[in-house]
Amino acid sequence: FRKLFIVPSNLAHIPRVSILSLLWSYISKEPESERIQRLFLPLANESGHPIILVWTFGLWIIHVLDFKIGETALRDRRWVRQLPPQDLLIWRLVGRSNLAFTIGETWRKHSKAVTTAFQGPPPIESIVRSSKELFTVLGEGGTFKWNDLTLRVTLDILGDAILGHQFKAVLQPHSPFVNGYHDTMESFGQLIREKEKKKGPDVISRMLECEDLTFDDVLDNVSVLFVAGHDTAAGALSSLIYYLAKYPTYQNQARDEAKKVIQNSDTLDQEMLTKMPFGLACVQETMRMNNSSNFTLPREADTPMMLGKYHIPPKTMMCFNISGIHHLENTWRDHNTYNPTRFLSPGSGDDKSSFPIAPFGLGLRQCPARHFAMWELRGILAMLLVNYRWRLVEGSIHSEVVQNGFSFGTNLNLPRDLDIVFEKL
Numbered sequence: 024f025r026k027l028f029i030v031p032s033n034l035a036h037i038p039r040v041s042i043l044s045l046l047w048s049y050i051s052k053e054p055e056s057e058r059i060q061r062l063f064l065p066l067a068n069e070s071g072h073p074i075i076l077v078w079t080f081g082l083w084i085i086h087v088l089d090f091k092i093g094e095t096a097l098r099d100r101r102w103v104r105q106l107p108p109q110d111l112l113i114w115r116l117v118g119r120s121n122l123a124f125t126i127g128e129t130w131r132k133h134s135k136a137v138t139t140a141f142q143g144p145p146p147i148e149s150i151v152r153s154s155k156e157l158f159t160v161l162g163e164g165g166t167f168k169w170n171d172l173t174l175r176v177t178l179d180i181l182g183d184a185i186l187g188h189q190f191k192a193v194l195q196p197h198s199p200f201v202n203g204y205h206d207t208m209e210s211f212g213q214l215i216r217e218k219e220k221k222k223g224p225d226v227i228s229r230m231l232e233c234e235d236l237t238f239d240d241v242l243d244n245v246s247v248l249f250v251a252g253h254d255t256a257a258g259a260l261s262s263l264i265y266y267l268a269k270y271p272t273y274q275n276q277a278r279d280e281a282k283k284v285i286q287n288s289d290t291l292d293q294e295m296l297t298k299m300p301f302g303l304a305c306v307q308e309t310m311r312m313n314n315s316s317n318f319t320l321p322r323e324a325d326t327p328m329m330l331g332k333y334h335i336p337p338k339t340m341m342c343f344n345i346s347g348i349h350h351l352e353n354t355w356r357d358h359n360t361y362n363p364t365r366f367l368s369p370g371s372g373d374d375k376s377s378f379p380i381a382p383f384g385l386g387l388r389q390c391p392a393r394h395f396a397m398w399e400l401r402g403i404l405a406m407l408l409v410n411y412r413w414r415l416v417e418g419s420i421h422s423e424v425v426q427n428g429f430s431f432g433t434n435l436n437l438p439r440d441l442d443i444v445f446e447k448l
């Protein structure tokens with residue numbers, strides 16, 4: 024038992040977070056993002072060590088808090104992604120033959136198919152349709168549990184864009200589909216069978232055209248896209264609307280920009296979105312402040328490796344700490360202040376940003392749906408801006424800083440109990 028807490032001698036040269044502090048943090052259910060701010064960042068900032076060792080329930084994991092070192096490592100094929108243990112429930116949910124939970128040649132096959140499938144046009148039609156359904160619920164305005172609504176809107180957009188199927192989670196939150204995952208898996212299978220007969224402009228139809236994938240491969244990938252893409256997008260949308268509720272000046276600035284571009288509050292297209300750099304900056308700053316994913320899944324190498332100035336023995340777990348990197352004091356001025364204008368310097372904008380942010384990871388296993396997710400966030404924001412004004416409810420638990428739920432094991436930042444007051448324009 025004592026062994027669980029003893030640092031392996033070949034890792035003892037790496038600065039480490041105190042085990043006692045970590046134990047207390049886990050026992051008191053401190054959200055991951057707060058643990059990073061309170062325990063990881065001081066070590067990285069004060070001692071200037073961007074590579075730190077973290078005890079995680081008996082496992083020693085190296086967290087990289089340096090953008091360049093992390094980027095180089097994530098592009099290096101010798102660092103191989105670790106798969107979750109075989110007996111986890113997640114295997115039953117997503118199957119074993121998909122992009123997220125394979126490595127090597129099998130992963131390359133899935134990656135090619137999924138990346139190609141995501142190369143279609145942005146899901147603007149789904150965004151507009153889902154936004155309008157959301158507005159039916161918001162009506163003339165009132166107080167709404169926004170973190171719940173974001174789960175429903177993002178599920179609808181995923182369903183529409185990935186499967187070409189409208190779940191209507193916003194309008195019918197208690198439909199059988201939304202309630203049970205066994206039903207869900209069955210529904211996926213049926214929908215894909217129908218898709219084989221009648222293809223549409225959705226991601227799955229494009230995947231079905233890929234000869235390398237079997238029916239089961241496609242089914243597993245659909246499940247993984249829902250698992251990987253639902254909470255992450257919903258968390259980002261919750262945080263985005265939260266920050267603009269907390270900072271009305273930025274909300275008004277974003278609205279002025281959106282109103283100049285969108286003449287009719289019912290319509291939206293890709294070109295309009297590209298004319299809203301401030302809206303994009305708000306999304307980027309939201310992801311810097313409270314990214315849905317705190318860090319990447321761990322990687323391991325079979326051979327000795329270097330991370331910055333440190334020798335890393337083979338079979339050591341390493342992850343890229345996204346939230347840590349997004350808050351480093353020597354990179355970000357006033358790192359705890361929400362300030363979208365920092366992303367407005369020349370050269371920033373669609374894919375030209377030279378800022379060291381990596382909300383979707385980096386390198387070989389970077390999120391394949393990153394453009395999809397960005398259009399989704401920018402699109403819903405634009406639609407909301409020209410139709411509603413919003414603020415935090417009086418006495419909100421989020422009035423000082425965003426409060427994420429405890430998410431040990433899922434590594435996600437999902438604002439909890441986020442009540443927002445909407446007012447129709």
Ligand code: HEM
Nearest residue numbers: 123251252255256259315316319320383384388390392396
């Ligand atoms: C704001 C929203 C999102 C964020 C912040 C996000 C973040 C990430 C990150 C950080 C990774 C890399 C994990 C690693 O390197 O270990 C990743 C991978 C992945 N994401 Fe996303 N994601 C988002 C939305 C989505 C959506 C909407 C989908 C699907 C429709 C999706 C599907 C995936 C998949 C399948 C992978 C695994 C790729 C692989 O292993 O090769 N994500 N995402």
